[in-house]
Amino acid sequence: MLRVEHVTRRFGGLVAVNDVSLTVAPGRITGLIGPNGAGKTTLFAVIAGFVAPSAGRVLLDDIDVTAEPPHRRAVRGIARTFQVVQPFAGLTVRENIAVGAHLRHRARAEALCRAEAIAAEVGLSAALDEPAAGLTVAGRKRLELARALATEPRLLLLDEVLAGLNPSEIRDMIPVVRGLRDRGITILMVEHVMQAVMALSEHIYVLAEGRLIAEGAPETVARDARVIEAYLGHGAAARLDRARAGHG
Amino acid sequence: MSRVAAYLPIAAVVALAAVVPLVVTSNTVINFLVFTLIVAVAAQGWNLLGGYGGQYSFGHAAFFGTGAYVTALLQTQAGWNPWATVLLGILAGAAVGAVIGFLSFRSGLRGSYFALITLAFAEVFRILANAAGITGGAAGVLIRLDVRPENFQFASRGTFFWVGLAVVAIGLVLTRAIERSRFGAHLVAVRENEDAARALGVDPLRVKLLAITLSAGLTAASGGLYAQYFLFLDAGIAYGAWISVEALVAPIIGGIGTVFGPLVGAVVLQGLGHLTGHLAGEIPGISLVVFGALLILAVAFAPDGATGMAGRLWRRWRRPATPTTTPTATGGERC
Amino acid sequence: MPFASAARAAGREFISNPVAPMFSPEIVATAVLNGLLTGAVYALVALGLTLVYGVLHIINFAHGALLTAAMFAVLVLKLWLGLDPYVAMVPLVPLFFIIGYALQRFVIGPASHGNDANILLVTLGLSILIENLLLAIFRSDTRTIDVPYAFMSIDLDFALLALPRVIAFGVSVVVAAALWALLALTDTGKAIRAVAKEKLGAALVGIDVAHVYAVTFGLGTACLAVAACLLMPTFYVSPRAGGAFVFVAFTIVVLGGMGSIPGALIGGLFIGVVESLSGLYFGESLGQIGIFAIFIAILLFRPTGLFGARA
Ligand SMILES: Nc1ncnc2c1ncn2[C@@H]1O[C@H](COP(=O)(O)OP(=O)(O)OP(=O)(O)O)[C@@H](O)[C@H]1O
Ligand SMILES: [Mg+2]
Numbered sequence: 038m039l040r041v042e043h044v045t046r047r048f049g050g051l052v053a054v055n056d057v058s059l060t061v062a063p064g065r066i067t068g069l070i071g072p073n074g075a076g077k078t079t080l081f082a083v084i085a086g087f088v089a090p091s092a093g094r095v096l097l098d099d100i101d102v103t104a105e106p107p108h109r110r111a112v113r114g115i116a117r118t119f120q121v122v123q124p125f126a127g128l129t130v131r132e133n134i135a136v137g138a139h140l141r142h143r144a145r146a147e148a149l150c151r152a153e154a155i156a157a158e159v160g161l162s163a164a165l166d167e168p169a170a171g172l173t174v175a176g177r178k179r180l181e182l183a184r185a186l187a188t189e190p191r192l193l194l195l196d197e198v199l200a201g202l203n204p205s206e207i208r209d210m211i212p213v214v215r216g217l218r219d220r221g222i223t224i225l226m227v228e229h230v231m232q233a234v235m236a237l238s239e240h241i242y243v244l245a246e247g248r249l250i251a252e253g254a255p256e257t258v259a260r261d262a263r264v265i266e267a268y269l270g271h272g273a274a275a276r277l278d279r280a281r282a283g284h285g
Numbered sequence: 286m287s288r289v290a291a292y293l294p295i296a297a298v299v300a301l302a303a304v305v306p307l308v309v310t311s312n313t314v315i316n317f318l319v320f321t322l323i324v325a326v327a328a329q330g331w332n333l334l335g336g337y338g339g340q341y342s343f344g345h346a347a348f349f350g351t352g353a354y355v356t357a358l359l360q361t362q363a364g365w366n367p368w369a370t371v372l373l374g375i376l377a378g379a380a381v382g383a384v385i386g387f388l389s390f391r392s393g394l395r396g397s398y399f400a401l402i403t404l405a406f407a408e409v410f411r412i413l414a415n416a417a418g419i420t421g422g423a424a425g426v427l428i429r430l431d432v433r434p435e436n437f438q439f440a441s442r443g444t445f446f447w448v449g450l451a452v453v454a455i456g457l458v459l460t461r462a463i464e465r466s467r468f469g470a471h472l473v474a475v476r477e478n479e480d481a482a483r484a485l486g487v488d489p490l491r492v493k494l495l496a497i498t499l500s501a502g503l504t505a506a507s508g509g510l511y512a513q514y515f516l517f518l519d520a521g522i523a524y525g526a527w528i529s530v531e532a533l534v535a536p537i538i539g540g541i542g543t544v545f546g547p548l549v550g551a552v553v554l555q556g557l558g559h560l561t562g563h564l565a566g567e568i569p570g571i572s573l574v575v576f577g578a579l580l581i582l583a584v585a586f587a588p589d590g591a592t593g594m595a596g597r598l599w600r601r602w603r604r605p606a607t608p609t610t611t612p613t614a615t616g617g618e619r620c
Numbered sequence: 621m622p623f624a625s626a627a628r629a630a631g632r633e634f635i636s637n638p639v640a641p642m643f644s645p646e647i648v649a650t651a652v653l654n655g656l657l658t659g660a661v662y663a664l665v666a667l668g669l670t671l672v673y674g675v676l677h678i679i680n681f682a683h684g685a686l687l688t689a690a691m692f693a694v695l696v697l698k699l700w701l702g703l704d705p706y707v708a709m710v711p712l713v714p715l716f717f718i719i720g721y722a723l724q725r726f727v728i729g730p731a732s733h734g735n736d737a738n739i740l741l742v743t744l745g746l747s748i749l750i751e752n753l754l755l756a757i758f759r760s761d762t763r764t765i766d767v768p769y770a771f772m773s774i775d776l777d778f779a780l781l782a783l784p785r786v787i788a789f790g791v792s793v794v795v796a797a798a799l800w801a802l803l804a805l806t807d808t809g810k811a812i813r814a815v816a817k818e819k820l821g822a823a824l825v826g827i828d829v830a831h832v833y834a835v836t837f838g839l840g841t842a843c844l845a846v847a848a849c850l851l852m853p854t855f856y857v858s859p860r861a862g863g864a865f866v867f868v869a870f871t872i873v874v875l876g877g878m879g880s881i882p883g884a885l886i887g888g889l890f891i892g893v894v895e896s897l898s899g900l901y902f903g904e905s906l907g908q909i910g911i912f913a914i915f916i917a918i919l920l921f922r923p924t925g926l927f928g929a930r931a
Contacts, residue, residue, distance in 0.1 A: 402916060584741050
């Protein structure tokens with residue numbers, strides 16, 4: 038459904054994303070992991086159209102959308118959440134979600150109605166008429182998700198929607214994300230909470246210092262020496278192996 | 286909120302105001318009220334862009350003056366009917382708004398930069414109007430007195446009050462309709478967070494352009510009314526900073542981003558202005574001193590303006606210390 | 621301006637040139653020098669504006685009104701106490717520092733609740749308030765002061781320069797240098813630069829940000845007091861006088877790059893020369909539009925400033 042081809046993005050001298058190619062299969066949850074500063078959010082911004090790539094292309098259903106602005110891509114069915122949440126602070130939760138719903142529903146009444154239904158889906162019903170500025174961290178993450186969902190996307194880009202949540206809140210969110218996939222929404226998710234991303238994703242890409250260093254099924258990736266090195270530092274894989282051998 | 290409930294307050298306010306010329310006979314008072322309505326229309330225009338769209342213009346005089354000059358000059362130079370020239374003035378003002386909006390928003394100007402560039406445009410217009418021959422230059426334009434309704438000139442000031450009130454009513458209905466539309470939701474979303482809006486399929490440039498065009502058109506209507514009421518214009522009146530200031534201060538005093546804010550603000554502002562002028566004995570600039578002070582006080586202590594403050598007091602008085610829901614928030618529609 | 625009109629009169633003889641009137645090198649040189657002299661005072665006004673922008677990241681819309689207030693203060697001191705404008709710097713610079721400090725600390729800061737749009741509105745409110753208060757007190761008449769050296773001049777052989785303008789240039793350069801030294805060398809300067817760079821970090825290491833903001837604002841306002849004392853010997857004052865300068869100052873600041881002090885200096889001198897030369901070639905009324913046109917054009921096409929400083 039989504040194809041990223043040789044995307045590079047530079048910020049001055051820094052190469053935040055370096056020649057990354059990946060594909061996201063329809064109807065699945067694909068994970069994108071990597072240490073801090075790996076370039077995950079930048080790649081998301083390129084896919085959603087907020088940042089132009091220095092080189093490379095983004096294709097949605099084989100259509101080149103690299104030159105399209107974000108709002109055109111939203112119409113095509115790409116929705117994203119922001120890692121640093123971006124609520125419409127002065128509006129209520131209902132009004133926030135309705136902005137998303139308006140993408141497919143012109144009438145105000147209908148959009149407000151959809152907002153209510155989606156709030157129920159992500160567990161925000163109780164806060165519908167509260168100003169978004171007053172929400173807790175967990176509430177804001179839910180609002181990000183709700184607004185994106187309200188656009189009725191085909192491809193949903195989730196940037197760390199679990200970060201900052203406590204274990205029980207994470208446990209609540211996992212079935213919500215899985216439910217979306219079951220409804221046919223394709224999901225690409227960036228996540229640092231390993232348990233969650235391993236449990237949810239069918240395929241995982243690993244980014245480190247802007248480069249794609251590994252990909253595959255969750256179990257394969259978790260054992261990949263390069264991935265362990267990227268996360269734990271040079272020599273970590275070998276140490277881990279020795280430790281395992283010692284125990285075994 | 287049902288459609289009737291949404292527009293009922295507007296109907297009630299307009300009906301109530303329409304009675305005023307029937308009971309008030311003093312020419313001075315009607316004069317004051319007509320001027321207040323003209324300012325209210327300009328303020329309604331500003332509020333569409335500034336209040337709902339969050340783009341604070343310091344140069345709405347550019348639109349007011351264009352509406353006024355086109356209204357006046359097409360009569361005096363081309364001999365066209367003033368009802369038509371007022372409409373053309375509105376279109377011209379809207380066009381100027383669209384051009385200024387396109388240039389500024391396309392360049393990504395916002396916040397202070399947008400405020401300053403609108404002011405700069407208004408000043409350029411003022412200097413040009415003052416220097417050009419067609420506008421009568423520094424001497425100004427005089428519209429010939431010819432009191433006939435088909436000539437947009439009325440024997441009684443009360444009639445002009447009703448005309449002004451009708452335009453205010455159009456502004457109120459337009460504002461409410463925008464509030465209840467997808468465009469309104471997009472506009473407010475752009476004000477609150479442009480990036481988030483883009484992610485949800487909103488094209489901020491398109492939304493802001495439409496907003497500034499409507500805003501400029503409404504403010505140009507105010508300029509047309511001014512020209513027809515006072516029958517005289519010069520560059521300082523048409524493109525002067527005074528109207529930019531009034532159009533901005535009134536909504537902020539009354540309640541920014543609300544339907545009735547600009548009207549309430551215009552009444553408060555003009556009322557206080559006159560009162561201080563009266564008390565202080567016509568010292569030049571004294572009413573503007575009050576405007577400046579009010580602007581600071583409103584930003585500091587009443588960010589939701591007079592209507593917001595009144596609403597809070599009212600709720601406190603009705604049911605002390607119970608949390609309330611805001612009426613716009615609930616919407617009321619059952620799904 | 622007598623120079624410009626004399627120059628224009630001279631120019632008529634050369635109208636046969638279809639592109640632009642030709643002027644003798646002496647006249648052009650005089651115009652350029654005069655432009656530099658005026659430009660230095662512009663730079664001083666712009667310096668205050670850009671300093672406040674660089675540290676507080678706000679546009680102080682009341683800057684022009686505060687300049688007018690300072691010019692009236694010079695006028696009052698002269699009329700009541702017979703104080704020479706240059707001597708008036710001694711009481712006025714500290715006084716305006718305090719006024720600026722207090723305005724930021726007790727009015728602009730608290731009233732705007734840390735919101736940029738509010739700051740703009742509050743400073744707009746201040747400018748309306750100050751300008752019209754001056755109008756109420758002094759009425760709209762244009763006033764000047766008489767000093768014995770108003771018409772003294774320095775003869776450079778090829779050019780004749782008005783003494784007060786030469787003094788203004790010299791003092792402006794000295795003040796700019798002093799300001800630079802203050803920012804670069806003193807503890808206060810270090811605190812100001814720290815806050816400008818990283819407000820949160822500065823607060824964490826124990827810098828009182830509200831105080832630094834107010835000091836910066838005070839310094840910006842003190843620059844205006846100096847500018848007012850330098851302007852009054854040759855310039856007039858009316859409640860609207862500051863308005864003429866403030867757009868020049870805004871233009872200089874966007875030209876030089878918002879928040880850049882060298883940018884403000886170079887931009888000030890540049891605008892001074894441009895204004896002087898366009899007055900020479902195009903006449904005064906078009907020159908008036910010129911400033912706004914430059915301002916609009918820079919914002920639309922080169923928002924980072926001509927000298928490529930940060931946005
Ligand atoms: N707008 C920008 N300008 C300059 N550098 C940027 C910009 N955006 C990101 N970067 C840099 O690009 C690199 C990648 O950042 P990015 O936010 O994409 O990483 P990430 O993988 O999302 O990290 P995290 O897990 O911390 O969210 C970082 O070094 C970051 O500092
Ligand atoms: Mg990230």
